[in-house]
Amino acid sequence: MEGEHAHSTLCAARKSRTTVTVNDLPPDLLLVILRDVFGDVLRRFKRRGDVTRDNIQLVPPPPCDRRITDHWMSSAEYLASVCPLWREAMSNISIFWAQLIIWTGTDPTPLTRIRQYLAWSRDQPLHIYIMRRFDPSMQDPTEKAQIRVILDLLLPHVKRWKVLSIRLLHSSSLPLPCADLVGYAEELVQLNLDFIIGDAVVRATPDPLSTGTFDTPALEELSMGGVHFHEAYVEPLRRSLIPPKLRFLTLTDSHHALVACPSVGLVHFMDLQLDVSYTGPPLPRAYYWGADVSFTGMSGDAVAEFNRLLDYPYLESLSYTRCSMPIRGASSSSPSLGTVSESYYLTITGIADPATMLYFLTPCSEVWIHDSDGLQPAVLQALAQPTTTEHGEDVWVCPDLRGLHIVGCRQFRSADLRAVLEARLRAHAATGFAMEDDVGYVLRPVADLYVYDCGELALEDKQWFDQNVEAVRWDYWSGGTR
Incomplete structure (x- = not known):
């Protein structure tokens, strides 16, 4: 009888243990678990070094974060909604509610x-x-x-x-x-x-x-x-x-109208229809305005007025996406001097017209051209020879160009691109390979070439690029002298 009693007692104890759930834990212990679960979810979306286990300022990633597939994960509500007991416990910890999604x-x-x-x-x-x-x-x-x-x-x-x-x-x-x-x-x-x-x-x-x-x-x-x-x-x-x-x-x-913001480091102008009737003087430039600027869906007149108002600043990065030619006072074959700014990095995307492409192909050191049918042999030819200004000076388009990156442009052949690099290399050699700080400097050759999804690379052009460009990559082939 004693054995049967002991057995029944053990079974009852086991049965009792199997029915215990997290909700049966003391409130303080439940909070520790919920907080750890909350923190573990956050750590999936934080960069390394952003989070420590004891950091009480943790907030979920924004609901618009591309890493988030479910908006629910951007709020502590996904835990609080499990049961009223959890919501009540979490209401005592303020960090759970630092992010509100309404x-x-x-x-x-x-x-x-x-x-x-x-x-x-x-x-x-x-x-x-x-x-x-x-x-x-x-x-x-x-x-x-x-x-x-x-x-x-x-x-x-x-x-x-x-x-x-x-x-x-x-x-x-x-x-x-x-x-x-x-x-x-x-x-x-x-x-x-x-x-x-x-x-x-x-x-x-x-x-x-x-x-x-x-x-x-x-x-x-x-x-x-x-x-x-x-x-x-x-x-x-x-x-x-x-x-x-x-x-x-x-x-x-x-x-x-546009306004100048001297401390801004990155500016996007998107689909703006701007009043460009102001004819007054440029804004005072008592500072170096070197922001990264991008224009999307903008008219060339608005872009030109932006540059004029800021007295043609030199920008670190400049980007044009689906922009149009200016209507007022712009040449159809080359950029109008005094209407465009220079930059170190230049990105051109979605430009279908060759004249517009050439207009926005402003002086830079590195240029990226994406998905633009405007990149045609005539535009490349303009890069392969100097143009004569109204003052009788020979000027090269983008004389300091050292890196050329082209993606998804299919209106030229590899021979057209080779002609550009070959002509610029010959002109550079004619100066005794003078560089920017040397007397007699005219232009520098393109040192880095990257082309992807732009059509076939002819064998003879591949051989020339391999022997005359420091670093070149055309789709999945790479070569160069470096």
């Missing part, structure tokens, strides 16, 4: 949930992402009202904002800095106001009663439509100073 449109985030997040985050710097769920409908008359209510909840916490990224359907639904966004955002480093449909218009007479201040002394990255940028930083009644630490600027859908 959905608008279909199935929006309840306002009560947003209030919870803000309360639970306590004093943590906030990474706020307001996003619209996918919806095939391109209409949402309630969007602006939704954003207004959400901002009413967020603005009392403006001092804690670290990131504010809003992506909506209509640009007219976005909040306007100094009107809808006000206060002292002392920790804000990133502000993105993005949209799909650009329907915002500049008000002819802004309401002075709606004008406030939006101070962002730490802001480094700014992305917004040109209309909002104009009203926030150009409109005299509401103008704010350009944030002193601003380094990355993206402007879209604008109809207004």
Whole structure:
């Protein structure tokens, strides 16, 4: 009998142990486990050296991060939603709620949930992402009202904002800095106001009663439509100073003037329709303005006016994507002197017209040309011989060119490209191989050639490249003298 009793007791104990779950753990131990799980997920998306086990400032990656396949993983909500007990436990640890993902449109985030997040985050710097769920409908008359209510909840916490990224359907639904966004955002480093449909218009007479201040002394990255940028930083009644630490600027859908930002290191101008009627003098240049600048879908007139206003700065990196020729005062066969800036790195993408290609082929040391039918034999021939200026001087296009990278351009043959490099090598040899600091310098030869997906490499051209170029790669073949 004693044996049977002992056996039944052991079975009961085993049965009791098998029914114990993580929810039966003491709350403090449950929190340790949840925090470790949370940290392990974050470490998948952080660069090496960004994270330590004891770093309490961990926040999930942005929901727009290309490494994220599920927006759910960008928020602690994926853990808190497992059961009410987990949510209650996690509400006691503020770091879980340092990142807020707020959905608008279909199935929006309840306002009560947003209030919870803000309360639970306590004093943590906030990474706020307001996003619209996918919806095939391109209409949402309630969007602006939704954003207004959400901002009413967020603005009392403006001092804690670290990131504010809003992506909506209509640009007219976005909040306007100094009107809808006000206060002292002392920790804000990133502000993105993005949209799909650009329907915002500049008000002819802004309401002075709606004008406030939006101070962002730490802001480094700014992305917004040109209309909002104009009203926030150009409109005299509401103008704010350009944030002193601003380094990355993206402007879209604008109809207004450019401004100079002396500390900006990277500027994107995308699909802007700019007023280029201003004929006054260039902006003062009491500083070296060496930003990386890219133009996408821009007219040559706007690009030329940008360069004129900044007095043709030398840029570290310059990029043109699907841009057009200027209409005013531009030659159809060569760049108009005094309308383009120089750069060390130049990238040209999606240019189909040869004259436009040649116009944007400005002086540089390294050039990348992608998916451009405009790269035709006539353009390459212009690189293979000097042109005579109106002052009778012989000038080579891109005289300092040392690296040529071409991808996805199929309107030339390998012989056309060889002719360019051969002519420039002969001209360089004729100067006694003079380099930039030598007397008699004219140009330097191309030392690095990279060609991919541009057609066949003829055998005779392959042999010449192999014997006369320092480093060459054509699709999967590589060679050169280096």
